[in-house]
Amino acid sequence: MLRRAPNPPLALFVEGDPLLLWRPGVAIVGSRAPTAGGRDNAAQFARCFAASGLAVVSGLASGIDAAAHEATLAAGSATVAVLGSGIDMPYPRSNARLHARIASEGAVVSEYPPGTPARREQFPSRNRIVAGLTLGTLVVEAAYRSGALITARVAAESGREVFAIPGSIHNPMARGCHRLLRDGAQLVESPDEVIAALGPLAASLAGALRTRLDAPIQCVGTTSLSGSQPAHIPDPDYNRLWNALAFDPSGMDDLVARSGLTVARVSAMLLVMELDGRVETAHGRYSRKS
Template sequence: MKISEKYDEEELAAWIRLQMTPGVGIQTAHKMLSAYGLPQNIFMTPYEEIARIVSPKMADVLYAPVDPAITEQIDRTKEWLDDSSNMVLTLSDNRYPRQLLEIADPPLILYVKGRVELLTSPSIAIVGSRNATTQGRLDAEEFAHSLSDTGLTIVSGLALGIDTAAHEGGLKGRGSTVAVIGTGADIVYPARNRELAHRIANEGCIISEFPLGSGPVASNFPRRNRVISGLSGGILVVEAAARSGSLITAKAAIDQGRDVFAIPGSIHSPLSRGCHELIRQGAKLVESSQDILEELKHFQDIVVNQSSGERAEDEFSDEQKLILAQMGYDPVDADILSERCDMDAASLSVELLNLELSGNVESLPGGFYRRLAVS
């Protein structure tokens, strides 16, 4: 069974139980994890203490006997992990994509099929209409192929139309492609993309935050859009109607501080209106992949040198660079940080103290730490 080296079956079961507990949404889960570190700790915390973090009603749900459906899901996941191409990444896994940790509501669990290393590769999302024009599909595939040839991974949502063309183009280049889906990772939707999904699983990567067996529920797709943009350094909208899921993804990208690009089209085409609206709102008009590469180079320079006012990159030790990269700017438990960095507690403590003394890290009550953005 291919469970991450950083947690055992009991820990995996606790993460799945937290994810599937009725009424526990992403925000509530993050609130409890911030207080107690790991899911096992949440379920072992005295009722009275939990009830001070969440409502008494929610505390009752957390202390109820484990639902048989959750136990069944845990067993199903373990069986799914027997396939060596499948894996599960939780927030405590040091392979969890760092860029997703930077968004406001990162998924608790990522179900991954294929090349997990693509989740941390430089990437750009390409999205657009399901009912794309022939020219739109050609543009999406051409842009994706060209950008993938430079080494960028193409991220999209496996929908028909622009998404399909983007994945096809990504597979043609050396950067490959990542499909973020709105069903369980064991389900292919839409069925017409079954062959493409199999190719992506073999040559690229498929990920989902939804439990195995989850069907194509309408509410899942807007949720997955924040993951598409969160994984990416920028997002290109090829064709979009005035009200479309692509604009939801673009809004998520803006909220996350990602670059947004749009291809203009005919003023007479309904599928140009969404792109034109984005351009009016400040999205960058692009006519070629080079337009994007010039902007992304600037974006990547910012990422590499982010918080450069704190200290020059070469002033940090390798261990400190790793800690800062895995920490992010939200509070993180020292135990989780130790797992992410694969460092023993004593070594981590020494480096955290040095970073705290230099003004780059803040120590918080309860054994938590947070990276500081120093201007």
């Protein structure tokens, strides 16, 4: 997805599970100083997106971003945080604990090398990655000149979906959303509307990934009569990874060690297995789907 965005980064630094960057996702962005209702909406939409299998992507900022990340983790799903600093430099510092949890259970991403401090001019570039990693961007609450509108603009320029939640005409944090709606964003009042719009796109992306990875997914997870292993997997690497998987969750490092495969190879195969419904993930750990 990111390669199709305008001016994609040359490289990304990732702390956590790189597989999440391949999963169909949705960006949730908005004000750093939202209303209580805005925070509640961000959390509600994030929980529903997580339950539908969409990765929730945001920028780890205070307010809407943090609410989306926290709700996704609380739902037992993984979230991706894109930083405007190095992956080891959480910003704001008040979100350091959330940063650590996302790195452990999801993925923290940046185009800036470790050790790079946060600078104001780096955040617009961060926003383009948030938009570029996802199928669509939801703006929950935003002032008329909010940075969240940059994310929405990049999403629109990339041919991605843009959604906005309307608010009171008396709420200054709704003016950015109303501006987007006037410019053609989709008005949404429930998570189901976003999921319905992105569902066909996610299915199309999943099919493209299967083809791109040249993976024999129709065989992965097909059990023998004993139910202990796949009956037939043409690629021996898939057999090695399948044997490394168990019904008890395992982390990426454990699967790499057991299978003897590279992180890149394991990540690619896990993605295909997950898309095919053979593997499930929770808190950055993988298991055979029972």
